[in-house]
Amino acid sequence: MSKFGALIMGPAGAGKSTFCTALIQHLQNNKRPCFYVNLDPAAEEFAFEPDLDIKDLISLEDVMEEMSLGPNGGLIYCFEFLMENLDFLTDPLEDITDEYLILFDMPGQIELYTHVPILPDLVKHLMRGSLNINMCAAYLLESTFIIDRAKFFSGTLSAMSAMLMLEMPHVNILSKMDLIKGKVAKRDLKRFVNPDADLVDEDTSRIVEEEEDEEDPLSGRDPDPASSKNLMDGSSFHKLNKAVAQLIDDFSMVSFLKLDAQDEDSVGAVLSYIDDAIQYHESQEPKEPKELDADMMEPM
Ligand SMILES: Nc1nc2c(ncn2[C@@H]2O[C@H](COP(=O)(O)OP(=O)(O)OP(=O)(O)O)[C@@H](O)[C@H]2O)c(=O)[nH]1
């Protein structure tokens, strides 16, 4: 029997938990069962009580206190502890049937998605171990980043890093679309949904003209070439951003779905992409004719 799940990821405050809440509500409205797993050991409040909560295994607060660690080191410790106690996840998930969508609400520490190898191991355990869950990663990025294009491309790079690291079906999502309604022209929005590198050139707010051959205003001397290597002036920053944006553009790997968590149609649309990625509907038993909605049986 197959199992189906989605890993809801993204930087701090991107709207992961809100998206999980909206998804659970939408699934309930459509009479689909859901199993909600909280993997954020610092999360306190939930609109829907998690069916499984990492805090019942380990809490970030205790780790920080007892191990004298900061929030990021503490989080990594919690995940290492989870990896040593995988039965905590495996046992309750074993009995989940193929009708369920298992939602994993992840923490927002970016290092988890970029350079710490814990997440790939966790994903391998969920997808390829005895649980054999068909999983899709959903990576959320705040749409307000669009206003600052350097920030947008750095966020896009983190999404790409997660994609490459996890090697699993993946959708990228621009969350909080309600916040930019009316602020970005529809035509421009399309270019962020499929990011193109020229967006960086058009971001005039960030371009600072290179002040080559200018005297150092403090000392009156020519700028020291050695020290200027360590300083990133506006022009080098722009070139770096352009190179990063070009890399993303060249890969043609990152595109975004738009999400407004308050709008049920928008939540449903994103869910349909996740369903497609995990082939949820293909696995569902065909319904007996008597189970079909009476409306559908009525003559047109
Ligand atoms: N306007 C608007 N606000 C949103 C939306 N989604 C989330 N927020 C707000 O953004 C803030 C962070 O949302 P969360 O859902 O807690 O974000 P998160 O990614 O789970 O955060 P961490 O778990 O702390 O990393 C909250 O104040 C939410 O109310 C949205 O679609 N629109």
Ligand SMILES: [Mg+2]
């Ligand atoms: Mg959260």
